Amino acid sequence: MKSKQRLSDLRVMSDDQLEQEALGLKKEQFNLRFQRATGQLQDTTRVRIVRRDIARAKTIATERAKKKV
Template identity: 45%
Template sequence: MKASELRAKDVAALETEVKELLKAHFGLRMQKATQQLSNHTMLGKTRRDIARAKTVLAQKKKESAK
């Protein structure tokens, strides 16, 4: 997901997006542990998406605090 798409969302939507990404990442980690994951690059992609979403969320919270 692009940062511009995330910036268009409000704080509540970003928090739910982070939760969904964390669940997806957990599922991928479990698939890797049981050797069912065929595309290992998805782990890195979801980790970067989580970081991107958390960054935009922190920026939005900082803006609203001003």
């Protein structure tokens, strides 16, 4: 199980790496939702952590996009 992403770790990633990280987190979020719906979810706090990690990645991507303009 991965712990939450540090902001500094996300900031050093390239745009492509950041996009891949967000995609992986979205897949994990889908799987967690599916596990919750079927009653198989063990670690309920992981849902919150993944959701916040996605938000961190999106925030950094948005910041970079605004700097480019």
